[in-house]
Amino acid sequence: MNTILTVIGALLTVLWGVAHLFPTKNVVKSFGDISKDNKHIITMEWINEGATLIFLGSLVIISLIVTGEPVQYINFSVSVMLLVLSLISLFTGFKVKFLPFKLCPIIFTVSAICLVIGSII
Numbered sequence: 001m002n003t004i005l006t007v008i009g010a011l012l013t014v015l016w017g018v019a020h021l022f023p024t025k026n027v028v029k030s031f032g033d034i035s036k037d038n039k040h041i042i043t044m045e046w047i048n049e050g051a052t053l054i055f056l057g058s059l060v061i062i063s064l065i066v067t068g069e070p071v072q073y074i075n076f077s078v079s080v081m082l083l084v085l086s087l088i089s090l091f092t093g094f095k096v097k098f099l100p101f102k103l104c105p106i107i108f109t110v111s112a113i114c115l116v117i118g119s120i121i
Helices: 002-021 024-029 036-065 069-091 099-120
Strands: none
Touching (some): 069 099
16 A cells, blocks of 8 residues: 555656646746746746656655665655645645646645655555
């Protein structure tokens, strides 16, 4: 059961990271007429979040291959990072009408919970 929850949390995180990369151009366009700098900042943030999510999920997947006590610390560290991203998204993106912004805190929190439970069971 713990491996299943760990895989679910990790894959959900990786997939959501990949999902962030594809609509980047449309996300930036959805902000309307904004400065070029703001477009770059939004692009940077969007891609950065996608890359971070892919990294975090991949790190956990790797932890399934490498066993031992350090793996539990990695999973807890990833869970903390996901909860931090969840809080940031909750106080910023959750206020935006664009649905994926509203899904981020939920997906991050569910992934973190799966990873923590998967690590302690």
